[in-house]
């Protein structure tokens with residue numbers, strides 16, 4: 350069986366492909382070929398993939414390119430769709446590419462999957478589609494109420510994907526996951542930004558009062574959940590994927606300072622992000638009871654592994670930081 354994985358030169362998609370090809374997961378589910386489609390935006394890094402693996406084919410290209418997508422879909426049995434513009438701050442500065450990639454790109458893939466009778470389509474969405482949740486936790490039945498342009502574009506693509514199931518009976522499965530962290534995350538997101546800045550002896554910018562709350566999941570646990578949804582989920586079903594570690598940004602900053610042996614003098618308070626959602630929280634009972642999803646990493650061990658990776662892999666992130674600050 351051949352799998353098309355979009356966006357797998359990025360953070361989560363590449364972790365998913367590494368998991369498939371190095372842990373026996375591909376063999377276990379009869380996957381013999383994995384094609385990665387990625388147009389290598391600033392957020393990608395080909396070093397994230399082992400291109401010498403004969404089961405892996407890398408294609409540089411745009412998910413909005415219908416002809417290219419059609420050519421790849423002809424040889425595809427199942428799709429796992431990670432490709433997206435993923436940084437909220439960039440969507441606030443300019444939403445254009447977010448609508449193009451996240452909405453039009455997803456529609457292009459869905460149409461092609463339909464034309465070619467693709468057997469399964471896993472769409473990777475996010476908890477941000479539910480909007481800010483002041484108390485309690487979002488269930489899969491809750492209405493979507495996205496606030497940032499990023500979240501709105503993800504909500505649009507999430508609903509489009511589900512509409513192809515309802516309208517065309519395409520086997521679409523949607524995951525909505527909390528904040529991920531781990532090795533190889535582009536150093537504009539809070540955890541790698543703070544770790545790399547602190548490792549460099551610099552300071553770190555904390556938004557507003559620092560009391561916005563997020564739930565954190567180690568990236569490999571997200572990948573195993575996506576794989577459970579692909580192999581054991583049900584068509585047309587949405588699965589919330591929670592992390593179980595809810596922290597305010599202030600609490601998170603405290604953990605990152607401690608990991609780097611730094612103190613609060615390194616923290617700079619900056620004006621809040623526009624429209625900053627106060628809190629995300631997921632009820633992931635469905636993924637736990639129906640699929641047996643259980644994160645293997647608690648926050649302490651996940652953060653230790655993440656810190657160690659950024660500490661030991663300056664070659665990976667220093668050029669990216671230089672480009673960000675140029």
Ligand code: NAD
Nearest residue numbers: 356358359360361387388389390392393411412432433529
């Ligand atoms: P990322 O920004 O690290 O990677 C995105 C990848 O998509 C990059 O390799 C990029 O080159 C590729 N890409 C972008 N536009 C493309 C296009 N037009 N054609 C082909 N490839 C394109 O993102 P990530 O953090 O790995 O997130 C992956 C997915 O998971 C996204 O859909 C995101 O919305 C979702 N998600 C992320 C998180 C998180 O905490 N990072 C949480 C929940 C869900």
